[in-house]
Amino acid sequence: MAKINIGLIGLGTVGGGVFKALQGFEDVCIKKIALKDINARRRDIENLDISLLTTNPYEIINDPEIDVVVEVMGGTDPALDLIKTAINNGKHIVTANKELLAKHGKELFHLANEKNVVILYEAAIAGGIPLIMPIKTTLAGNKIHKIAAILNGTTNYILTKMEKDNASYGDVLSEAQKLGYAEADPAGDVEGFDSTYKIATLATIALNQRVFTDKIYREGITKITADDIKFARDLGYKIKLIALAEITENNLADVRVHPMLVPDTNILSTINGVTNAVLLEGFPVGKIMFAGPGAGELPTASSVVGDILAIQRDIGASQVLPMMRCCHTVNSTQLDINETENKYYILITAANVPGVIGIIGEICGRNNINLYSLLQNVQKYEQTDSTAQIVVITGKCKEANIQNAISELKNSSKIVNVNNLIRVME
């Protein structure tokens, strides 16, 4: 195969993994590596030729001998300008940058098409799991109409640990931070931003229309309590942070990220720890599932290297990776969360007096909400003399209706608090 020169921007977790994984590929030459601070570089990387290092990434972007720019620095500034300049300079891009793709994918893919180069990004979504290439190739004959996925390892680790140890969110988060599974500022993971960036790009590819990040409903896991997890378990569910994308009957894109009660019979409920999993539904294929490591130095490097080799194989061919072109002229119309229909789990603290169930039933009924199950005064649930915890699972109903019902419940004198509202996967 043709020898190619790559420039590596970033030598952190992913960049170091890419460097290691490329050892032994004699036809792939790392010509330059840009990093923030040459003296602060990782000490576990062997065979690193110091003369390749630079703190100026434009030395890579503007090097006429470099064929492929591998961007693994993350963030949008200066990554956006770097990648645009690189594309304008005729370089192919391999990136693991989900935030950049979610926020600027439209612009970048159009530019790449104009300049006849490709942007590959297998590593940006679900780390080491092959996903983008299979959707673009093996599944190309399908109309994919639904994705339900666990795309963030940190939150899945936290929820799994809370379940296993019957522990609080705060305690498990602290522990995860100590172990390096969660960052000092965990918002990107626990508030669902990371999953949102990933599902934006994944849904754009799979549903074949441009999905916009700022229109994706997003809810993190910070309000999930040990009680919620315990009640969910008793009812036959696990709580997971789910990224959803679905085409409705009216051809709207329903794309969102929020916690869900996943039935024990659904394979996503069995995905534990930092593992990621993606469930796809399409025609004619039916349901398929991909699972594996969603992050980490080496798994992510696996996907980056796969993309580099794909470009290497096609360089010199008359068409470069035609199937990897991504140019969605169709913008999706995204469904507002208030228009969605879901089943719901509601945890209510009520006054321990007669008539409370009647009030809940009356308010739900008035809002067109059927009650699917209702648990009250079960001994193992926390009861004090004056209050009782009540768990309600509703039938399928409109989000706007449930939000209205929650307001009315909160206004009722016999309801002390509506502790949580979590959507339920069917």
Add this chain to the structure above:
Amino acid sequence: MAKINIGLIGLGTVGGGVFKALQGFEDVCIKKIALKDINARRRDIENLDISLLTTNPYEIINDPEIDVVVEVMGGTDPALDLIKTAINNGKHIVTANKELLAKHGKELFHLANEKNVVILYEAAIAGGIPLIMPIKTTLAGNKIHKIAAILNGTTNYILTKMEKDNASYGDVLSEAQKLGYAEADPAGDVEGFDSTYKIATLATIALNQRVFTDKIYREGITKITADDIKFARDLGYKIKLIALAEITENNLADVRVHPMLVPDTNILSTINGVTNAVLLEGFPVGKIMFAGPGAGELPTASSVVGDILAIQRDIGASQVLPMMRCCHTVNSTQLDINETENKYYILITAANVPGVIGIIGEICGRNNINLYSLLQNVQKYEQTDSTAQIVVITGKCKEANIQNAISELKNSSKIVNVNNLIRVME
């Protein structure tokens, strides 16, 4: 994209699915369809132009206007001659024929390389699950060292049903035959031939060396009893027909198909019914899992259509699908089953007298076999006055040693029978 003409050989379950799935792809023209009996064709296929039908597949093979031959007839005769002639005539091949690839893959892939055409076969292994293309592309930077897979839906359906209903193999098989999940002559599935053909080709690709079907150890599910499944469940396992492929430390290929006790903690234990699943381990990616429908009209058609579209995209390019070339000049050296090391489940019927456990312990000890657990006289297990059932789980030991121990056990006067020996997944 370029318009291409395909010829379809076979209009049974898969062929009908391909016909249906290609409706709407205006650039893919089905120019001719060969089938056994024009009058016996399927009645559920709409929009079928009768003038396309022929009973002579050589009308397709020798048609200069046909670019791609889609072979979904199965078997090796006349499929082998048809495909060889088609390749010699410069046609690309898309096939779902696992038996043909397993038995004649070496010859066919070499011929295809010589003639500068490709043979794609995503549908031949695990039906609708994207597997071959991801291994060849996204995972191309990996050294895959292990595969453990459920590749046959019929046997997984039977084992799942036996577990769920506590039913015998014979009863479930009869029911599966009535429902169309098992064939009138079920040997191809239940004796493990189908899984063997599939793992032969999958291991050849993934381990990157030619694996030979006739050297794969094969054992079906016909000897699995409701007792085995019950005992396994009590010990925390499910019984599954597993296709294994692994590179040993000495670089031998350990490839085999046999039932295994799969721990409840392993995701393969959760794969039920006709679903297929493939667990891959490689460096740098780690462990990844693919699951989905392994058979059926539409899922299989999904993979066939994916392959057709891949060829369509690359026709006219200077290189046709370079990554899909399969030319393994390295033949694997395959490990003999007697040289493998495994944990084992042994079900023994013994005389209900003192000293039996001692005899079992002594024989195993003499054969270098550690006992991991041993269940006897547990009330729910069948006991008669004169005999007792004993379940042994061994530590890891050599197959030759366990076979020797089994012989010695059978010769012992206090052992009535060794009912079953099943390998245990770690």
